Amino acid sequence: MPKIARILVAVAALLMSAGFVLPLWRVDLIAPQYPEGLGMLIRVNTVVGVKEQDLNSINNLNHYIGMKRIEPDAIPELKYMPAILGTLVVTALLVALIGRRRVLYVWTVAFGAVLMAGLYDYWKWGYEYGHDLDVDTAIIKIPDMTYQPPLIGSKQLLNFVATSWPASGGWLLVLASVLVAVAVWQCVRPTVPASPTARAV
């Protein structure tokens, strides 16, 4: 591996480790009754309100449509995710240390697979919360209406506009992916022979 690729992978590892402190994803809800907005932050190990009481407020509102309460303790993935992220960081550092191209390629495939699985899992939770409505206790029932928040982007859900985007930790993860891609490019691109004049000096 060229030196630059090893540095890029090491930096990517550092950026990923920020995911332990910074939120990965953010969902904002805006309605006429909530001009200041309600919001959720998805962290590596929990879901919290943007403002301290937001999650509680969102759960209270969701009882109108029969949605299950969002209880971070009931989401098993949040228990495994710190270990998965930790493994990614440590193995990325090892890749940089070992400096072998093949190791980088294998790691990159695994990294991509984990990211995809993570996004799919997040989408699946959104799908379940948005579709698995308790028809017996739901107060507002609209035929064919579901309440799945978008994975990325905005969507009108009754009086709320729900907006979902990566949060700071998520953006750093995106940046880390870009660095890894550049590192891989540095390894696979055809090497340009150095010019003879330069060598003479």
Added chain:
Amino acid sequence: MAIFPKFRTLAGAGVLASAALLAFACAKRPASSGLLSADAAKAVYVAPGQLDEFYAFMSGGFNGQVGVYGLPSGRRLKTIPVFSQYPENGYGYSEETKAMLNTSYGFIPWDDTHHPALSQTNGEDDGRWLFINGNNTPRIARIDLTRFETEEILEIPNAGGNHGSPFVTQNSEYVVASTRFSVPVPNTDVPIADFKKRFKGQISFIRADEPGKMRVAFQMLMPAFNYDLARAGKGQSNGWMFLSMYNTEQANSLLEVNASQNDKDFVAAVNWKAIEACAQKGVLKNVAADYVHNFTDEFTREAKSTTLTSVPQFEAKQCPGAVYFMPTPKSPHGADVDPTGEFIVAGGKLASVIPVHSFPKMLKAIEDKAFEGEIEGIPVLKYEATLAGEVKNPGLGPLHTEFDGKGYAYTSFFISSEVVKWKLGTWEVVDRAPTYYSVGHLMIPGGGTMKPNAKYLVAMNKITKDRYLPTGPELTQSAQLYDISGDKMKLLLDFPTEGEPHYAQAIEAKKIKDRQVKFFKLAESKAPHVTRSEKETGLNRDGRKVHVRMTAVRSHFSPDNIEGVQVGDTVLFHITNLEQDWDVPHGFAIMGAQNGELLIMPGETRTLKWIPRKAGVYPMYCTDFCSALHQEMQGYVRVSAPGSGVALSGVTSRGPQSAKAAGAPKQ
């Protein structure tokens, strides 16, 4: 009128001018100010969604409350209940708030508020608290401005008419309370004709810089005069308090004549730092007294009353240097200190000049012993020795003065119904603006402090006659907003006010708006009857008392159906609002309740006492439109005859619930 020749000429010119205007524009009423209406409208227009620049706090006078307004729009934002029960939010009706209105005379549902005073730090309004006086049953309240809520009330012993109150020292060390009526001290059964012999005036300094700990630090007995307004010294005169007084004639009947005999009354200069030193030397005596202190704890949100039995007291003459009298014409109302602390301006209601005392000259006069006499051991300084200057022919009936911090003073004139702008130092009148009609106090944001923000002036008027649509015999009072940023005052707006604002305070909104409490955290609640979740709700009977621990959350009560209550039971609904979000109060009312409703803030617990008188089924419901299904937020209480066998039970969303400790009711 002979004493105001210049004024008469002016008025004459005014009459001619208005006649000309009327003739010119008989089809259309002339605008009442020189400013084009469109310009004035623009100056006070706060577009939808935009916020006002200032909070104004106006006393409610005989409604006993404080009105909160935005400036420059004049929009009313809130009424803060202080000394009067307030059915709108259950203040003084709910079990948790009743104690705020306790006094040594028992529970009193009303008072008369006059002079709000913002707390200060380094001579500048800091927006922490607002103090206000209860005039009739002497009290001082402290309002917390993160919650816009009365948090503490202290009764003032040995006072009658707490009018000269509460004026704040420059770091809120003290607020002052002087007695309007002199009364027998201690108050006993004596002939009123013994006024001069048996009655006393007094000035109290209230320690007020720590919530929950308001107390009378010292009470100085004074000659039996009537004490009026005050202002603390500032800057160079910090450590002093200046108080006006009238009825130095010591009349006790028909005061309008008998208390208007002397050409000069006094402004008292009280050196509170000297009194603190005297207190160190043991001059204060704890004298028996009977008064009450009420305080609402931030976490229990329950008011508690404490009866106090003594007050630290001394006679003015026991502390030499504590107080001096400055002769002042005539029956002064305001005693107002300019932002530098150098000048003390007196508004002599019957005076033909505005006298201005100089603080440095006063110190010099004291040093030189320039006394013209002594009253009950209090030195009376010579008028000329303390006088800085007089504003000649200012108008009729000067009352109260505030300052712009740029060298000008603004004085209100009740009789000639105008605001007069004059220059400190040269004492010349530079502008006058009519008020509609009969202005009492006026107010400039920070105009009584070291740092006025002199963009606006508000005149508080007593008479409005033709200014608004008529409303029967009783008409509204009004506030008038003037732009005073230029050389000439410009009338921008008048707006009706609640009650009778005697005086007001205004402060830059940014000093208050970002520190607002949005809800009470349930996790931190120490309310004795808090119910933190629907699982904790329940009922229990204790003899003839039934406690209902109930929750409210959009859009239901839990429990919402209650049975087993009997006629004559005392039912206590302890309702906790489980919401943890801003602007989601729930209300609670039940048919036939003889006290009122509850308005319960998010995270708060409030208790309504209800004694059903007849058997039947009683509807209860949420009174604050809380949500789309607010109208569904309701329930029933079944009331059975005494001795009935119906078990005490409630129904919640989790099913029926029976009483936890179902003791048999004692018949």
